[in-house]
Amino acid sequence: MRRLRFDYSMEIAYTEPVEECHYTIKCIPPHTARQCMEKAQIVIRSCRGEHTMTEEIFPVEEADGPCKGTDSFGNRFVYGKVSSVHDRFLFRATGLVTVGSADSETMDREGILPVYRHPYGLNLPGEGLKAYFASLRLSEEMSDYEKSVELMHRLYRDFSYGKDVTDVTTTAEEAWQLGKGVCQDYAHILIALCHMAGIPARYVAGMLVGEGYSHAWVEVLCQGRWYALDPTNDMLVTDAHIKLGVGRHAADCMINRGVICGGGSQRQTVNVIVTPV
Amino acid sequence: MYDLDLLEHTDTVNELLARYGVKFGIYKNNTFKEQLFPFDAIPRVIEKQEFDYLERGLKQRVVALNLFLKDIYSDKKIVKDGVVPEDFIFASSGYLAECERVTPPKDIYSHISGIDLVQSKDKSWYVLEDNLRVPSGASYPMIARELCRRSSPLTFRNIKLEDNRNYAKLLRRAMNHVNVGGHTVILTPGRYNAAYFEHSYLAEQTGAHLVNGSELVVKDDKLYYVTYDGRLERVGAVYRRISDEYLDPMNFNPESVIGIPHIYDVYRKGNVALLNAPGNGIADDKGIYYFVPKMIRYYLGEEPILQNAPTYLPFYEEDMRYVLEHFDTLVLKDVAEAGGYGVVFGSSMTKEQKENFIALLKREPRRFIAQEVIDFWISTF
Numbered sequence: 001m002r003r004l005r006f007d008y009s010m011e012i013a014y015t016e017p018v019e020e021c022h023y024t025i026k027c028i029p030p031h032t033a034r035q036c037m038e039k040a041q042i043v044i045r046s047c048r049g050e051h052t053m054t055e056e057i058f059p060v061e062e063a064d065g066p067c068k069g070t071d072s073f074g075n076r077f078v079y080g081k082v083s084s085v086h087d088r089f090l091f092r093a094t095g096l097v098t099v100g101s102a103d104s105e106t107m108d109r110e111g112i113l114p115v116y117r118h119p120y121g122l123n124l125p126g127e128g129l130k131a132y133f134a135s136l137r138l139s140e141e142m143s144d145y146e147k148s149v150e151l152m153h154r155l156y157r158d159f160s161y162g163k164d165v166t167d168v169t170t171t172a173e174e175a176w177q178l179g180k181g182v183c184q185d186y187a188h189i190l191i192a193l194c195h196m197a198g199i200p201a202r203y204v205a206g207m208l209v210g211e212g213y214s215h216a217w218v219e220v221l222c223q224g225r226w227y228a229l230d231p232t233n234d235m236l237v238t239d240a241h242i243k244l245g246v247g248r249h250a251a252d253c254m255i256n257r258g259v260i261c262g263g264g265s266q267r268q269t270v271n272v273i274v275t276p277v
Numbered sequence: 278m279y280d281l282d283l284l285e286h287t288d289t290v291n292e293l294l295a296r297y298g299v300k301f302g303i304y305k306n307n308t309f310k311e312q313l314f315p316f317d318a319i320p321r322v323i324e325k326q327e328f329d330y331l332e333r334g335l336k337q338r339v340v341a342l343n344l345f346l347k348d349i350y351s352d353k354k355i356v357k358d359g360v361v362p363e364d365f366i367f368a369s370s371g372y373l374a375e376c377e378r379v380t381p382p383k384d385i386y387s388h389i390s391g392i393d394l395v396q397s398k399d400k401s402w403y404v405l406e407d408n409l410r411v412p413s414g415a416s417y418p419m420i421a422r423e424l425c426r427r428s429s430p431l432t433f434r435n436i437k438l439e440d441n442r443n444y445a446k447l448l449r450r451a452m453n454h455v456n457v458g459g460h461t462v463i464l465t466p467g468r469y470n471a472a473y474f475e476h477s478y479l480a481e482q483t484g485a486h487l488v489n490g491s492e493l494v495v496k497d498d499k500l501y502y503v504t505y506d507g508r509l510e511r512v513g514a515v516y517r518r519i520s521d522e523y524l525d526p527m528n529f530n531p532e533s534v535i536g537i538p539h540i541y542d543v544y545r546k547g548n549v550a551l552l553n554a555p556g557n558g559i560a561d562d563k564g565i566y567y568f569v570p571k572m573i574r575y576y577l578g579e580e581p582i583l584q585n586a587p588t589y590l591p592f593y594e595e596d597m598r599y600v601l602e603h604f605d606t607l608v609l610k611d612v613a614e615a616g617g618y619g620v621v622f623g624s625s626m627t628k629e630q631k632e633n634f635i636a637l638l639k640r641e642p643r644r645f646i647a648q649e650v651i652d653f654w655i656s657t658f
Contacts, residue, residue, distance in 0.1 A: 022526075022527055022538035022539060024527050024528075024539075024542075066497050066498055067497065067498060069542055069545060069546065071375070072374055072375050072376065072377035072378055072379065073374070079527070079539055079542055081495070081496075081538070081539075109377075109378075111351060111352065111353065111377060111378060112374065112377045112378075114353070114356070114363055114366070114367045115367055115374045115377075117363075117367070118364075118367045118368050248374065252374075257527060257531070259526045259527060259531065259538050
């Protein structure tokens with residue numbers, strides 16, 4: 001068990017002024033059997049040149065409140081709109097979380113469970129992944145949990161880490177064909193493989209001690225419990241992982257989503273610091 | 278004896294329909310073309326007793342479909358009890374996970390339903406399909422009837438008929454019933470939508486504001502209408518004539534420019550009613566159609582009053598066998614398609630097409646339904 005302080009900051013700089021921006025931020029660590037959020041807040045700022053145009057502070061210990069909500073996957077979020085002209089949009093989520101070291105947790109939101117059994121969106125497999133799965137010849141003797149871990153090991157061996165090859169819209173199949181990708185791609189491919197093995201699996205967005213960036217991994221449902229696997233690092237999730245959101249694929253728990261008016265081209269910078277307290 | 282006065286006024290009615298701009302738009306080869314509705318003065322007469330039977334059957338069907346939607350987005354009892362296989366729900370593009378555990382005001386999902394009926398040669402009625410998303414069509418018979426009355430008052434003096442002039446009142450009542458406080462508006466994607474005439478006509482007839490996406494804004498978990506002088510006035514119900522996908526770029530398709538950012542977040546909190554509710558696509562899916570009679574028995578404990586056209590699901594082995602044995606007499610429909618697309622007749626396929634299709638059918642049995650071809654009854658005098 002560890003107490004972790006997190007500081008997630010993101011900045012989007014635009015080449016042209018933005019007149020209006022709508023945002024949804026899903027960056028609130030949920031209370032689960034494995035982790036407990038002590039305190040957290042989200043600050044949203046818009047700037048023009050050196051001037052701060054708007055600043056909004058959301059204390060998020062309480063789930064209810066204006067412009068806060070919980071989506072169908074159980075992810076909490078804050079949302080809003082910036083109406084002042086700005087050329088930079090920043091948000092910063094900070095807080096304290098205690099993370100346990102159990103390897104699994106009980107089922108939550110049972111109603112939505114079936115969606116994690118069916119391929120969807122970015123985790124839909126194509127011919128390449130189907131052929132790969134068939135070539136793995138998983139032994140039927142293994143339990144679902146053993147199969148998932150085996151799939152993770154194989155994927156780690158047969159896929160390599162590479163930045164700037166894929167982007168947020170890359171599907172599991174596309175990433176597999178490219179042979180390279182980041183944590184999001186590892187997660188989508190592992191979900192696709194688990195589905196083919198008949199194991200419910202879901203995408204997890206989160207943060208990891210020492211990573212510097214947001215992270216993603218996978219949870220698989222075996223014998224009524226969710227086990228968390230980190231395929232990018234070929235390891236079981238530890239008390240260094242803070243979970244932020246879950247979904248069928250990355251788009252369900254995207255940390256920030258926005259619609260803007262104006263803006264020209266944009267550059268996004270993310271900086272994540274997770275440190276043991 | 279039928280009074281022929283209306284028949285003599287067919288041209289007048291058609292001219293009036295043109296003058297009022299009663300059109301429906303069609304996209305063909307990437308160009309948008311609006312067409313007038315041709316009006317035929319010879320009516321299909323439905324006698325009162327038969328109309329009452331249809332009304333009872335349609336009500337029963339819509340009540341069951343509404344219960345199905347509530348169940349699917351919450352407890353899923355019908356799946357757990359094995360009445361509808363899980364695959365037909367969660368692999369369907371009509372199912373929206375975003376609607377899980379989101380309850381619409383007064384638990385109503387399908388406020389306006391378009392159920393397609395056909396009458397076969399032996400005069401029995403069948404339901405061909407259900408449309409519970411954004412069905413169009415109510416305005417056309419309304420204005421046609423109005424213009425018929427004007428052109429041929431004699432017909433309506435001499436023949437006793439059930440009127441459809443109360444549709445606007447019923448629609449208004451439905452909108453008021455679910456309104457959570459504030460204005461009622463009809464949301465249109467605009468002038469270039471196929472059914473724009475209908476949007477404006479229904480707004481006029483019900484007294485609701487006709488608005489486009491840019492006239493509605495979200496603020497502090499509520500939805501507002503921006504007035505001419507820039508004030509914000511609360512909106513409690515939106516009869517939206519845009520599909521789920523385009524409703525809210527922050528929750529659905531981010532490319533949408535006709536939607537209202539965060540309107541779905543307001544809806545999720547129960548602060549506005551949306552007619553029809555998002556997520557209804559799962560109930561009018563062609564694969565689900567097969568299960569509607571079972572739904573009626575399951576939720577209402579009643580026998581269905583209206584029948585489906587005889588339908589087979591190749592997903593079930595027994596049905597697959599039937600479909601293969603009677604392939605030439607059946608029509609096959611792709612469940613993911615709508616509006617007449619993805620429909621093929623077994624009898625019109627070449628040998629090779631047939632072989633290919635059967636191979637596809639065996640590979641993806643869930644993707645298709647098969648139906649007996651129904652010969653329509655054509656009204657004659």
